[in-house]
Amino acid sequence: MEQKLERKKIDTDVLIIGGGTAGCYAALNISRNSNLSVLIAEKANIKRSGCLAAGVNAINAYIVEGRTPQDYVDYATKDAGGIVREDLLLSAAEHFNETAEDMERLGLVILKDENGKYVARGNRNIKINGENFKPILAKAAEEAENVTVLNHINITDLLVLNNRVYGAVGFSVKEQIAYEIHAKAVLVATGGAAGLYKPNNPGFSRHKMWYPPFNTGAGYAMGILAGAEMTSFEMRFIALRCKDTIAPTGTIAQGVGAKQVNARGFVYEDKYGLTTSERVYGTVRENQLGNGPCYLKTSVIRKEQDEELLKAYLNMAPSQTLKWIESGKNPSEQDVEIQGTEPYIVGGHTASGYWVNTNRETTIHGLYAAGDVAGGCPQKYVTGALAEGEIAALDIVKKISENVFIDDAGILQEKASDIMDSYETVLNAKAGLYSVEELEEAMQKVMDEYAGGISANYQFNEKQLALAEEKIEGLQKLAEEASAGDMHELLFVYELRERLVVCKSLIAHLLARKETRWHSFNENLDYPDEDVAFEKYVNSRMEDGKIKIILRDLVKEADYEHQN
Amino acid sequence: MSIRINETHCIGCGRCTEVCPGTLIELKEKKAVMRYPKDCWGCVSCVKECPVGAIDFFLGADIGGMGSTMHVESEGDILHWKIRKPDGTDKIIDVNRKDSNRY
Numbered sequence: 303m304e305q306k307l308e309r310k311k312i313d314t315d316v317l318i319i320g321g322g323t324a325g326c327y328a329a330l331n332i333s334r335n336s337n338l339s340v341l342i343a344e345k346a347n348i349k350r351s352g353c354l355a356a357g358v359n360a361i362n363a364y365i366v367e368g369r370t371p372q373d374y375v376d377y378a379t380k381d382a383g384g385i386v387r388e389d390l391l392l393s394a395a396e397h398f399n400e401t402a403e404d405m406e407r408l409g410l411v412i413l414k415d416e417n418g419k420y421v422a423r424g425n426r427n428i429k430i431n432g433e434n435f436k437p438i439l440a441k442a443a444e445e446a447e448n449v450t451v452l453n454h455i456n457i458t459d460l461l462v463l464n465n466r467v468y469g470a471v472g473f474s475v476k477e478q479i480a481y482e483i484h485a486k487a488v489l490v491a492t493g494g495a496a497g498l499y500k501p502n503n504p505g506f507s508r509h510k511m512w513y514p515p516f517n518t519g520a521g522y523a524m525g526i527l528a529g530a531e532m533t534s535f536e537m538r539f540i541a542l543r544c545k546d547t548i549a550p551t552g553t554i555a556q557g558v559g560a561k562q563v564n565a566r567g568f569v570y571e572d573k574y575g576l577t578t579s580e581r582v583y584g585t586v587r588e589n590q591l592g593n594g595p596c597y598l599k600t601s602v603i604r605k606e607q608d609e610e611l612l613k614a615y616l617n618m619a620p621s622q623t624l625k626w627i628e629s630g631k632n633p634s635e636q637d638v639e640i641q642g643t644e645p646y647i648v649g650g651h652t653a654s655g656y657w658v659n660t661n662r663e664t665t666i667h668g669l670y671a672a673g674d675v676a677g678g679c680p681q682k683y684v685t686g687a688l689a690e691g692e693i694a695a696l697d698i699v700k701k702i703s704e705n706v707f708i709d710d711a712g713i714l715q716e717k718a719s720d721i722m723d724s725y726e727t728v729l730n731a732k733a734g735l736y737s738v739e740e741l742e743e744a745m746q747k748v749m750d751e752y753a754g755g756i757s758a759n760y761q762f763n764e765k766q767l768a769l770a771e772e773k774i775e776g777l778q779k780l781a782e783e784a785s786a787g788d789m790h791e792l793l794f795v796y797e798l799r800e801r802l803v804v805c806k807s808l809i810a811h812l813l814a815r816k817e818t819r820w821h822s823f824n825e826n827l828d829y830p831d832e833d834v835a836f837e838k839y840v841n842s843r844m845e846d847g848k849i850k851i852i853l854r855d856l857v858k859e860a861d862y863e864h865q866n
Numbered sequence: 867m868s869i870r871i872n873e874t875h876c877i878g879c880g881r882c883t884e885v886c887p888g889t890l891i892e893l894k895e896k897k898a899v900m901r902y903p904k905d906c907w908g909c910v911s912c913v914k915e916c917p918v919g920a921i922d923f924f925l926g927a928d929i930g931g932m933g934s935t936m937h938v939e940s941e942g943d944i945l946h947w948k949i950r951k952p953d954g955t956d957k958i959i960d961v962n963r964k965d966s967n968r969y
């Protein structure tokens with residue numbers, strides 16, 4: 303029987319795509335500062351969706367006593383080899399502490415000393431109980447005045463005309479309904495992209511990855527297709543994580559001070575350097591040299607610390623606690639094996655994402671980006687996502703009050719209707735030769751082997767990238783034919799297509815940075831050294847279906863505005 | 867990485883189907899069903915949400931699972947995490963939501 307979708311049209315002042323950290327906090331701040339109507343469209347349910355689902359272990363970006371926001375900027379700039387936007391880092395850093403205090407008022411537990419001061423972990427972190435960070439934030443957003451939450455709505459396309467956004471289109475993942483949403487301003491806050499590369503555990507536990515497998519790069523893809531400028535995709539993020547469970551290591555490394563050692567017990571971390579990418583690279587090299595596996599040396603900790611570590615992991619990555627218990631040995635009795643993950647594109651850790659002005663507006667008028675989807679501002683983490691949500695919110699409120707963005711619900715209805723037709727086409731298509739699952743696996747294999755995945759030790763050369771590009775294009779054609787039996791399968795089809803769009807841009811960026819500035823993150827064997835000619839941003843924009851690379855000079859001014 | 871839903875305990879409240887960040891669980895004939903076991907992220911949101919402890923979480927054998935399962939019972943701010951080992955013994959760890967991580 304022919305499947306037809308019910309079509310609903312919604313008007314709102316502000317549309318927020320993705321109710322994660324940045325999206326929820328932006329909604330809250332628009333509500334606090336205006337009477338504008340806000341709609342959050344979220345593919346899952348904001349209570350536990352996105353990065354914060356399981357919990358977080360600490361606030362990674364905080365200006366501790368004796369430090370300044372500029373110190374944070376300097377640290378993050380150095381770690382990224384200079385390819386950052388200092389204006390974005392500084393404006394985020396100036397908000398870190400205030401957003402943490404706001405979260406505490408909303409109910410987040412933050413550790414304090416006897417004088418009522420937050421307890422620092424190292425130079426930039428504070429200690430929290432992050433297990434219920436997301437439910438606390440989601441509740442505040444839900445209860446905020448004029449905020450409506452539409453859960454289980456997956457957005458696929460932006461409505462853009464003449465470089466100005468008018469809304470977006472999506473579908474319910476549970477019911478046979480398609481949505482056309484019109485807004486004066488749109489904030490995209492869909493997080494980064496996981497699942498592009500073959501993962502650490504490709505079998506039954508294929509989704510036991512670090513970054514949420516449900517953040518599939520939708521925000522990047524819809525921006526790329528709408529002609530938005532993107533930056534620094536080639537600064538991939540590879541996480542160093544606990545083997546198998548891919549649980550974060552900060553609690554062990556910074557928390558109890560465990561060092562990185564190889565199988566011979568040698569502390570190798572000093573040998574390769576201490577930047578984020580060098581720590582990954584060192585581990586890869588030690589394995590290549592036959593010195594693996596590598597570990598975080600926890601066997602020196604005190605027995606009393608065991609129970610605290612087991613609890614801390616239950617608050618953010620329970621599988622690691624289960625793993626310790628399954629093995630019958632506590633962290634003090636065995637070192638924790640570590641490994642690099644598959645590469646992700648994630649603007650909260652590295653600098654990949656939308657090219658934005660200082661107020662987080664993208665190159666498309668009225669379209670804002672915040673959190674992991676926004677580029678130029680690495681190591682912003684959870685407080686940075688909150689900060690960017692707030693910065694974007696305040697500018698949206700200001701611009702709408704100044705009538706810079708006006709409503710036009712009549713515009714682009716035809717385009718919206720075409721997009722909805724294409725959902726029905728997929729739902730009514732006959733099953734082809736290849737399933738979506740098979741195509742996804744093929745994509746991950748191509749990226750792994752030819753675009754610097756785990757099996758290639760994260761390295762690549764131009765010839766391999768050219769092959770990757772050709773094969774990804776082939777898979778894009780096959781993905782056009784994909785079919786879906788129900789709404790959830792329709793989601794799988796769109797997730798695959800999004801990932802393929804992101805892969806293609808990523809390959810173009812990897813090809814364009816003809817140097818190796820960050821080991822492992824972007825290790826081009828044809829250009830193994832750093833080159834001053836690439837003290838620039840590699841940006842890109844899609845024009846007539848082709849990706850155009852734009853090399854931009856480093857931004858030095860405190861307030862950056864787009865030229866168009 | 868995945869979960870197992872105990873059909874006899876499930877009361878069909880639907881909370882797990884709402885909260886899963888991947889929308890992987892469905893309600894069929896008033897019982898929760900895990901539709902995509904291989905797509906589970908292992909975030910245990912569903913396990914924490916279930917009011918009757920009907921969802922067990924386990925590690926896949928490919929990442930070192932040895933047959934233990936884990937679920938949680940909440941009592942106000944206290945989470946009682948119960949890990950049942952294959953030999954039938956339990957390890958219980960209590961975590962208070964009001965306590966911060968020490969590390």
Ligand SMILES: Cc1cc2nc3c(=O)[nH]c(=O)nc-3n(C[C@H](O)[C@H](O)[C@H](O)COP(=O)(O)OP(=O)(O)OC[C@H]3O[C@@H](n4cnc5c(N)ncnc54)[C@H](O)[C@@H]3O)c2cc1C
Nearest residue numbers: 320322323324345351352353359362457650673674683684
């Ligand atoms: C496992 C893990 C542990 C971390 N630990 C820490 C930590 O200890 N300390 C710290 O400071 N930082 C930590 N971070 C980083 C921090 O959590 C993130 O940088 C931050 O939460 C990102 O916020 P976001 O809003 O950009 O993305 P998210 O919070 O992931 O939100 C994105 C949202 O968009 C939704 N979405 C995606 N696509 C669509 C679509 N097409 N339509 C509608 N909705 C969509 C998703 O479902 C999700 O809700 C961690 C990250 C991860 C992944």
Ligand code: SF4
Nearest residue numbers: 886906907909910912
């Ligand atoms: S553990 Fe998380 S991802 Fe897996 S089914 Fe439960 S809620 Fe969904």
Ligand code: SF4
Nearest residue numbers: 876877879880882916
């Ligand atoms: S939350 Fe528990 S009781 Fe409710 S539907 Fe899910 S498994 Fe059943």
